[in-house]
Structures are given as C-alpha cells and as structure tokens.
Amino acid sequence: MKLVRDVGLLYQRKLMETLRNPIYIVMSMLTPVLYLVLFSPLLKNLVPTTGGRSVLDLFVPGLLVIVxxxxxxxxxxxxxxxxxxxxxxxxxxxxTSRFAILAGPVLRDTTNVLVIVTVFTLVSIPFGFHPDFVGWLILLVIIIMLIITTASFGYGLGLILKEEDRLSPIVQGVNLPILLLSGVLLPMELAPTWLQVLAHFNPVYYSVEAARVLCAGTIWDAKVGYAFLFMVPLTVLVVAWATRAVRRVVA
Amino acid sequence: MPDPVVVTKDLKKYFSSRSGPVQAVDGVDLEVFPGEIFGFLGPNGAGKTTTLRILTTLAKADSGTATIAGFDVSREPGKVRRNIGYVGQAGGADRPATGRENLILQGRLYDMTPQQAKDRAAELITALDLGEFADRIAHTYSGGQLRRLDVALGIMHRPKVLFLDEPTTGLDPQNRANLWVQIEKLRDMGVTVFLTTHYLEEADALSDRLAIMDHGRIVAEGTPVELKKQVAGDTISVGLRDDSRNEAIATLLGQRPYVRDFTLDDCRLRIVVEEGSKVMPDLLRLFDQEGIEIATITLAVPTLDDVFLNKTGRTLRDTESAGGGQ
Structure with missing residues (x-):
C-alpha cells in the first residue's frame, strides 16, 4: 500500500540522518543523566520513601516521560x-501522502526516544531503580503516544510559524509550565491544592503519575487508566491537526 | 498544433492583507504546448510564483480553471502531481542526504521500484553531469551543484511538464550559463518546461514562447522575436557636433519613409526605425551630403524590457529596486 510505503521511505530518510549524526542521540541522553546525577541526590532527604523503594523509583519513571x-x-x-x-x-x-510527510519524521523521533528511554532505564538500575518489567513495557506505550503527540505538535508549529524566532517563545512557553506542573521534579502531593488542581490540566502529569505506579508493578490502577484516557484522544487530535498543517503549509 | 499540456482559464487568486484584499493573480489565460520552453517573465510580486503554485497543486485558485495534461488541478490533484515536476525557488534537495539518495527517494515516491529508481538516478547523473558529486552529502554542494540536483529531482519521474520557479536566482553568471545549457538539454529530451524568471536575458535566451506578467495579469504573450517586433522598433541614437542644423534635420527625417518617429533635443537625436541595420547606411549618407557632422552613432535593438515598458509604462529594471514579495 502506497501510504505505508511512503511512511517507510520517509522514515528511512530521517533515520539515515540520525545514523549519520549519532551525536544527537548522545546529547539527548545527556539531559536525563544530568538530572539523575546532579538532581536526584537532592531528593533523597526530601522525599519520604517506603517499602524498600528508593528515591529513584519515584524519580526515574517521571524522567522517562519527560525525556x-x-x-x-x-x-x-x-x-x-x-x-x-x-x-x-x-x-x-x-x-506522496501528506500524512506520510508528517509520520516519517515522527516515527524517527519515536525510535530515538525508545532508544534513549531503554538505555537510560538500564543505566539507572545500578543506581537503585527497580522497575517492574511488564509495567515498564506498558509505560513504553504511553511514552510512544506522548512522543507522537509532542513531535507532531512540534512539526505542526514549525510548519505554521516557519521561523525559529517565532517558534522559540511558544516552545519555551509550553515547556516550562508543563515541566513544573508534571510532578517530575517533586511529587505533586507536596503542592498546595490550587497547584494540584492546575496540574490536572497538564497531559504530561497523567503520564508521570501512571509511570510511577507502572514501574512499581501496579498495572490495574486508575492512574494508568487516566493516562490512556487522556493520551489516546490527544494523540489522534494532534496528529490530525499536524497533518492538516502539512497540507496547508505555504513556503 | 498538438493539444496544449497546460491550460488556464481566467485564473484568479486573492490574498488578504491589512490594507484589504490583494489580487495576486487576476484573470490569467495561458496555453503551453508540448516540448516548448515557456517563459513567465515579470517583476517580483507580479504573481508568477502564485500562478505556478496553483498549477502545481500547492495552492488553490479562488476562481477559474487550470488543467495539466487534461487533469484539473483542483479536482484531480493526485493525477496532476504524477504528471508534473516541480523545482521551487528554494530548490528542494534534502541536504543531509547524498544526491543519489535524493534521486532514488524521489523516484520511489513516484512509485518506481527500487531497481527502476536506481537505474533512472544513474541515467540522470550521467545525463546532467552530476557524477563528480552525486555520492557526496548535499550539504557540501555549491549553489550551482545544488541547482543541478534540484533540476534532476524535478525530472526523475519523466514528467510531462517541468515547472521551474526562478531557477537561476542567486547563481553567479557562470553557474547561470551552465544551468541554461542544462535547461536547453531538457528541451532536447522532449521535456516541456514552464519557467518563471525576472531576468530579461534569461527569458529571452531560453523561451520558445513567453508571457509577461505584471500586477497579476498577462500583459503580453508570444515568441521573444514577435514581442520585440510589436513594440519599439530599433533605435538609432546620434550625437551631433552642434545643434545649428536641427531644423534641417527635422525636415529631412520627416521625408524619410522608414523613420517611424524621432526626437531631437540639443545635440541628441533618437530615431526609431523598423530595421536599424538596413537604414543606417542611408542615414549616414544623408548626413554626409547635407554636411551634418556626427560625433557618435549607436544602434539599439529592442529588448524585452522595451516590451515591458511599452505595456506597463515602467521598465523591469525600475521595478527591481521596488522589490516586494510574491
């Protein structure tokens, strides 16, 4: 089928680009490692942990989502x-199908993220991260939806704005509040009520919450349900919007 | 005459701007025939690129129709895309890949098998002399090399019409000349080429037929020779030693049947005639007989700029500095 073949061809094109410049992957890996080394020690005395769980069991799942x-x-x-x-x-x-023009690069980004997330998980284990394997696999599904959504959003914005100077403020403007309200850095339980309420409008928050319970080995949990409930329609919506942007882009 | 491969009828497109709607394309009627190089000449902002974008399915017209190889651009964009090649102003080569990879991917997107795409890429690399750089990453290409790859990408799938939008903009004179040779090669291969340009020399040198566009309208259409003949005629400019005999000169020129028009002020005489090279000897003899002393004499044949001046009241070179977007 032409659509599938086009997606494959354009995926291959972007993948070649990454393979020729693997430094990009290495740089992307650096961010979570820096958080792990320079930030997670701060949490040790701050966050109460129970039942033999280390602070990394709390921190790393959220970090995977934020990556x-x-x-x-x-x-x-x-x-x-x-x-x-x-x-x-x-x-x-x-x-070429307009969807393929978007999907090729998005799949490449998804591949990158899966590599980074896997390597980072393996790196974290000796430091005291104990993920449940099945839970972690289900978390990957959430992570795949998240990267498809954010990459499509990023491409859509790029296609519409067409200039770095116009893209930067929006990307930065989205980035920081989502990070702060995600509960990755510190659990949202420590936050005052109004902040907790605000966090519920953040799609990443649900993924982070689900990531923690999944890595702890609880699969049938409302938090996991909420993450799927939130992410599935969001992914479909954003991909449709970004495909429309491909169709309409004017150089 | 064979059926035209590109036909537009009363094509219109507006853009909204702060000061109200702008008529970018204002009723364009065109026909392009198989095998010809059709030039689309006009200043920046005349609506050439917008017209091209409508023809290549990248933009939608507000009214009017356009067909390519018999397919309507708005109703059957998929079929139109299979029949056209398009090289935009920005080019389109993917910089992190090699030239050959670019070509093969392009072929595959037009449904060639991997082997077909490989063979066709090799064929074009030879035909368009891309050999020395085809297997290097396109990032390393010079402007001229990139352009040649862009053109190869445009004809990878043997389209019925190749659209080139300002193909030589930004190239130095030597690379421009190279690309002209390249484009003429396409004609030999039987490719119909539709190119836009704001360079007079380019339109003149390459086009079999051309249309001149200004403010969204076509103001003239024909072969370069026809167009130039329609207008000014040749101009003979004479510098006189003194202006003491001006009245006599006026009388003499008035009697000559081949003089279409002349202006005389101080020592500068401009005579418009049908064919300058034929009447120059007679003029020189006349001045000699009458004892009118000539300091300089030059003959100027009309250019497409004279055609543009004649149709719009401005010269194309004037509009250049005014600039403006598409």
Missing part, C-alpha cells in the same frame, strides 16, 4: 530548516 516530551517538543526547528530548503514543498508536489 519523551523534551525530544518531541523541539523537533519544529528541524522542519523549519526543511521548509526553508524547499524539501517539504518538493514532497508536497509529489503524489
């Missing part, structure tokens, strides 16, 4: 470069 979020959000810069070089327009003048 997916970070990696997706900033992809808009890459597509601006491609718009400027006429690449997107060239594809649009061919019979």
């Amino acid at each position: 997916a979020f970070f990696n997706g959000l900033f992809v808009g810069y890459g597509i601006i470069d491609e718009i400027r070089n006429g690449v997107i327009e060239r594809f649009r003048a061919t019979p």
Whole structure:
C-alpha cells in the first residue's frame, strides 16, 4: 500500500540522518543523566520513601516521560530548516501522502526516544531503580503516544510559524509550565491544592503519575487508566491537526 | 498544433492583507504546448510564483480553471502531481542526504521500484553531469551543484511538464550559463518546461514562447522575436557636433519613409526605425551630403524590457529596486 510505503521511505530518510549524526542521540541522553546525577541526590532527604523503594523509583519513571516530551517538543526547528530548503514543498508536489510527510519524521523521533528511554532505564538500575518489567513495557506505550503527540505538535508549529524566532517563545512557553506542573521534579502531593488542581490540566502529569505506579508493578490502577484516557484522544487530535498543517503549509 | 499540456482559464487568486484584499493573480489565460520552453517573465510580486503554485497543486485558485495534461488541478490533484515536476525557488534537495539518495527517494515516491529508481538516478547523473558529486552529502554542494540536483529531482519521474520557479536566482553568471545549457538539454529530451524568471536575458535566451506578467495579469504573450517586433522598433541614437542644423534635420527625417518617429533635443537625436541595420547606411549618407557632422552613432535593438515598458509604462529594471514579495 502506497501510504505505508511512503511512511517507510520517509522514515528511512530521517533515520539515515540520525545514523549519520549519532551525536544527537548522545546529547539527548545527556539531559536525563544530568538530572539523575546532579538532581536526584537532592531528593533523597526530601522525599519520604517506603517499602524498600528508593528515591529513584519515584524519580526515574517521571524522567522517562519527560525525556519523551523534551525530544518531541523541539523537533519544529528541524522542519523549519526543511521548509526553508524547499524539501517539504518538493514532497508536497509529489503524489506522496501528506500524512506520510508528517509520520516519517515522527516515527524517527519515536525510535530515538525508545532508544534513549531503554538505555537510560538500564543505566539507572545500578543506581537503585527497580522497575517492574511488564509495567515498564506498558509505560513504553504511553511514552510512544506522548512522543507522537509532542513531535507532531512540534512539526505542526514549525510548519505554521516557519521561523525559529517565532517558534522559540511558544516552545519555551509550553515547556516550562508543563515541566513544573508534571510532578517530575517533586511529587505533586507536596503542592498546595490550587497547584494540584492546575496540574490536572497538564497531559504530561497523567503520564508521570501512571509511570510511577507502572514501574512499581501496579498495572490495574486508575492512574494508568487516566493516562490512556487522556493520551489516546490527544494523540489522534494532534496528529490530525499536524497533518492538516502539512497540507496547508505555504513556503 | 498538438493539444496544449497546460491550460488556464481566467485564473484568479486573492490574498488578504491589512490594507484589504490583494489580487495576486487576476484573470490569467495561458496555453503551453508540448516540448516548448515557456517563459513567465515579470517583476517580483507580479504573481508568477502564485500562478505556478496553483498549477502545481500547492495552492488553490479562488476562481477559474487550470488543467495539466487534461487533469484539473483542483479536482484531480493526485493525477496532476504524477504528471508534473516541480523545482521551487528554494530548490528542494534534502541536504543531509547524498544526491543519489535524493534521486532514488524521489523516484520511489513516484512509485518506481527500487531497481527502476536506481537505474533512472544513474541515467540522470550521467545525463546532467552530476557524477563528480552525486555520492557526496548535499550539504557540501555549491549553489550551482545544488541547482543541478534540484533540476534532476524535478525530472526523475519523466514528467510531462517541468515547472521551474526562478531557477537561476542567486547563481553567479557562470553557474547561470551552465544551468541554461542544462535547461536547453531538457528541451532536447522532449521535456516541456514552464519557467518563471525576472531576468530579461534569461527569458529571452531560453523561451520558445513567453508571457509577461505584471500586477497579476498577462500583459503580453508570444515568441521573444514577435514581442520585440510589436513594440519599439530599433533605435538609432546620434550625437551631433552642434545643434545649428536641427531644423534641417527635422525636415529631412520627416521625408524619410522608414523613420517611424524621432526626437531631437540639443545635440541628441533618437530615431526609431523598423530595421536599424538596413537604414543606417542611408542615414549616414544623408548626413554626409547635407554636411551634418556626427560625433557618435549607436544602434539599439529592442529588448524585452522595451516590451515591458511599452505595456506597463515602467521598465523591469525600475521595478527591481521596488522589490516586494510574491
């Protein structure tokens, strides 16, 4: 089927790009490692842990989620470069499916995130992270939805704004509140009520909450249900919106 | 005459701006025939690119129709896309990949098998002399090399029409000349080429037929020779030693049947004639007989800029500095 083949071809194109510049993956890996080394020790005396769980069991699952979020959000810069070089327009003048023009790069980003998340999980285990394997696999599904959503959002923004100077304030403006309200850095239980209420409007918050219970080995939990309930429609919505942006982009 | 491969009828498109709607394309009627290089000349902002974007399905017209190889651009965009090649102003080569990879991917997106795409890429690399750089990453290409790859990408799937939007903008004179040779090669391959340009020399040198566009309208259409003939005629400019005989000169020129028009002020005489090279000897003899002393004499044949001036009241070179977007 042409659609599947187009997605495959355009995925392969972006994957080659990453393989030729693996430094990008290494740099992306650096962020969670820095959090692990320079931030997680601060939590030790601050966050009460119970039942043989280490502070990393609380912190790393959220970090995995935020890695997916970070990696997706900033992809808009890459597509601006491609718009400027006429690449997107060239594809649009061919019979290539508009969805494939979006999906190829998004799948590459998903691959990157899966590699980073897996490696980072393995790196964290000797430091005291004890993920439940099945729970972790289900978490990957949530992470895949999150990276598809944020990468599509990033590409959509890039396609609409077309200039780095216009993209930056929006990306930064989205980035910080979502991070602060996600409960990754510190659990939201420590927050005053109004802040907790605010967090419930943050899609990443549900994923972080689900990530913690999943890595602790609880699969049938309302928090996991909420994450899926939130992420599935959001993913569909954002992908549809970004595909529309591909269809409409004017150089 | 064979059926035209591009036909537009009363094509219109507006853009909204702060000061109200702008008529970017204002009733364009065009026909392009198989095998010709059709030039679309006009200043920046004349509506050339917008017209091209409508023809290549990248933008939608507000009214009017356009068909490519018999397919309507708004109703059958998929079929139109299979029949056209498009090289935009920005080019379109993917910089982190090699030229060959770019070509093969392009072929695959047009449903070629991997082997077909590979063979066709090799064929074009030879035909368009991309050999020395085809297997390098496109990031390392010079502007001229990138352009040649862009053109190869445009004809990878053997389209019925290739659209080139300002193909030589930003190239130095030598690379421009190279690309012209390249484009003429396409004609030899039987590719129909539709190109926009704001360079007079380019339109003149390459086009079999051309249309001149200004403010969203086509103001003239024909072969370069026809267009130039329609307008000014040739201009003979004469510098006189003194202006003492001006009245006599006016009388003499008035009697010559080949003089279409002339202006004389102080020592500068401009005579418009049909064919300058034929009448120059007679003029020189006349001045000699009458003892009118000539300091300089030059003959200027009309350019497309004279055509543009004649149709719009401005020269294309004037509009250049005014600039403006598409």
